[in-house]
Amino acid sequence: LRAMRDYESAARIENIEELGRAIDEFQKASSGATLADFIESVTLETCENVIRAAFAPKFEKQIPLKHARIQIEILKRLIRLTRELNIIEEKHYLHLESELQTISKMLAGWLKFVQS
Secondary structure (H helix, E strand, O other): OOOOOOHHHHHHHHHHHHHHHHHHHHHHHOOOOOHHHHHHHHHHHHHHHHHHHHHOOHHHOHHHHHHHHHHHHHHHHHHHHHHHOOOOOHHHHHHHHHHHHHHHHHHHHHHHHHHO
């Protein structure tokens, strides 16, 4: 991915790196935590960033919105992992994935509006 010079590859690298950092930070901060604990933590951080963006002036909304978009991508991968590990059923996975896709699109639209 690093050898590719397009926007999508750069975004994927950023998402992968962010996921790695998030997992490292979570493991250091909470020994003995489970995957469910990590998903809950990322979900709460996402909500916090969306709320920060909602109450921030227009020129300060970009950073929390970008963080929230990255966190949604992390959540999508974590939810996929729970499915691959047979922790959740296929129908629950599909529902959650659909909801996360919708949230991601909404955040992208909000970010585009803020950047204009």
